[in-house]
Amino acid sequence: MKLEGVIYCGDNLEWMRQFPDEFVDFIYIDPPFFSNKYYEVIFNDGAEVRSFEDRWKGGIEHYIGWMRERVFEMHRILKRTGSFYLHCDWHAEHHLRLMTDDLFGASNFKNAIVWQRFTFHADAKRFGNVNDTILFYTKSNKYTFHRQYRPYKERYIKSHFKYVDADGRKYRLDNLNPPAGRGPVYEFHGVTRPWRFTKEKMLEIERQGRIYVSPGGIPQIKRYLDETKGQAVHTIWDDIPPINPRAKERLGYPTQKPEALLERIIKASSKEGDLVFDPFCGCGTTLVVAHRLRRRWLGIDVAPTACKLMKWRLAKAGARPVEIIGIAYEREELKKLTPIEFQNWAIGIMSGTASDRKTADMGIDGYSFMERDPIQVKQQESIGRPEIDKFETAIRRARKQKGYVVAFGFTKGAYDEVARVKRKNDLEIELLTVRELVEKYGK
Numbered sequence: 228m229k230l231e232g233v234i235y236c237g238d239n240l241e242w243m244r245q246f247p248d249e250f251v252d253f254i255y256i257d258p259p260f261f262s263n264k265y266y267e268v269i270f271n272d273g274a275e276v277r278s279f280e281d282r283w284k285g286g287i288e289h290y291i292g293w294m295r296e297r298v299f300e301m302h303r304i305l306k307r308t309g310s311f312y313l314h315c316d317w318h319a320e321h322h323l324r325l326m327t328d329d330l331f332g333a334s335n336f337k338n339a340i341v342w343q344r345f346t347f348h349a350d351a352k353r354f355g356n357v358n359d360t361i362l363f364y365t366k367s368n369k370y371t372f373h374r375q376y377r378p379y380k381e382r383y384i385k386s387h388f389k390y391v392d393a394d395g396r397k398y399r400l401d402n403l404n405p406p407a408g409r410g411p412v413y414e415f416h417g418v419t420r421p422w423r424f425t426k427e428k429m430l431e432i433e434r435q436g437r438i439y440v441s442p443g444g445i446p447q448i449k450r451y452l453d454e455t456k457g458q459a460v461h462t463i464w465d466d467i468p469p470i471n472p473r474a475k476e477r478l479g480y481p482t483q484k485p486e487a488l489l490e491r492i493i494k495a496s497s498k499e500g501d502l503v504f505d506p507f508c509g510c511g512t513t514l515v516v517a518h519r520l521r522r523r524w525l526g527i528d529v530a531p532t533a534c535k536l537m538k539w540r541l542a543k544a545g546a547r548p549v550e551i552i553g554i555a556y557e558r559e560e561l562k563k564l565t566p567i568e569f570q571n572w573a574i575g576i577m578s579g580t581a582s583d584r585k586t587a588d589m590g591i592d593g594y595s596f597m598e599r600d601p602i603q604v605k606q607q608e609s610i611g612r613p614e615i616d617k618f619e620t621a622i623r624r625a626r627k628q629k630g631y632v633v634a635f636g637f638t639k640g641a642y643d644e645v646a647r648v649k650r651k652n653d654l655e656i657e658l659l660t661v662r663e664l665v666e667k668y669g670k
């Protein structure tokens with residue numbers, strides 16, 4: 228199974244259950260929120276609508292249960308040194324946090340980041356909800372973390388970097404106290420006490436013109452604005468605006484997240500070469516940013532439209548090759564085909580040949596490539612024991628020992644019958660769901 232450079236199309240629970248343990252370094256999820264129903268159906272694909280209906284069968288408990296089984300898998304596949312970010316909003320944030328505390332362990336909770344996405348929100352008779360929350364967990368206490376910085380706000384620069392050198396450089400004055408009060412003791416500008424630097428280093432700093440002695444005789448160090456990394460990022464993120472209608476990165480889907488947001492998160496919690504995973508990847512923001520930051524990536528989305536859009540976006544960003552697995556499994560579209568079109572599609576994917584009408588009437592729709600074993604194609608949700616029995620007769624009539632049945636699904640009775648036929652008559656019938664067919668035979 229390919230585990231990088233791939234977008235899996237389908238329900239992430241089904242795909243993740245096939246993934247091995249502890250192989251990804253970083254996970255970010257931006258799942259459908261427990262909020263306005265219509266807003267949550269983005270791509271309007273049949274698969275997404277079904278996933279949406281699945282989540283909405285019950286209230287919040289149902290939604291949390293739906294999320295829990297997925298987060299359980301994410302926790303399983305995350306490396307012990309990995310980090311996990313869950314993006315949510317006020318509707319379910321508190322429920323989700325209890326669930327993630329339970330799965331990751333409360334001691335592995337790191338932050339609840341407040342991302343201010345609006346400057347204004349009209350909420351009648353209460354304070355405007357202007358933020359999302361991003362819950363940050365690690366799997367253990369051994370993990371990657373790179374502190375992130377943001378430019379100082381103008382107000383801060385004005386109040387702190389008040390001084391200007393002869394060459395126009397803005398600076399602030401900082402004390403020369405040693406950390407925790409312990410440092411080398413010597414006399415400097417007539418003051419004998421512990422200092423932050425050794426005497427040699429202090430003299431060097433002075434030669435560079437970076438020491439200022441106040442009228443009261445206290446030496447201080449100049450910290451230049453153009454040399455600072457900026458302000459260390461804390462848990463309130465009010466410097467990343469949502470995607471505006473004219474933004475270059477905008478693809479037109481309401482839940483698309485800004486690349487700057489993902490860039491900060493991915494840079495903080497991963498290294499070049501790490502494997503970044505997003506199982507609700509939508510327009511592919513996480514994957515595109517991961518690619519740009521030289522991380523490996525892996526994504527899942529249930530909506531074929533989203534997968535195709537991501538493939539295009541990743542290719543545009545220079546990622547090669549970008550593979551989608553499961554895309555041909557567009558159930559709703561396949562269901563809309565006429566029975567003959569559906570048969571042709573299924574037999575074509577197996578590189579088989581369709582029967583002429585006469586043999587088709589005898590329960591065989593086509594023959595496999597090379598061995599020419601019978602194929603029966605049923606455009607039905609569920610095929611049971613009686614159909615398998617009839618097909619067994621058709622295989623025998625064709626004097627063959629093997630046959631294939633393709634359908635959207637099979638009952639347990641059908642599988643039992645296949646086992647019985649094998650045991651009793653040594654005749655092999657392979658049952659292929661549409662999904663298995665696509666996985667086995669390709670595009």
Ligand SMILES: C[S@@+](CC[C@H](N)C(=O)[O-])C[C@H]1O[C@@H](n2cnc3c(N)ncnc32)[C@H](O)[C@@H]1O
Binds near residue numbers: 237507510
């Ligand atoms: C909020 S959007 C993600 C947006 C994304 N962060 C971006 O920047 O474009 C949620 C995505 O989850 C997908 N989704 C919903 N249910 C799913 C499921 N069971 N498995 C995989 N993806 C699912 C939807 O199709 C949608 O694209």
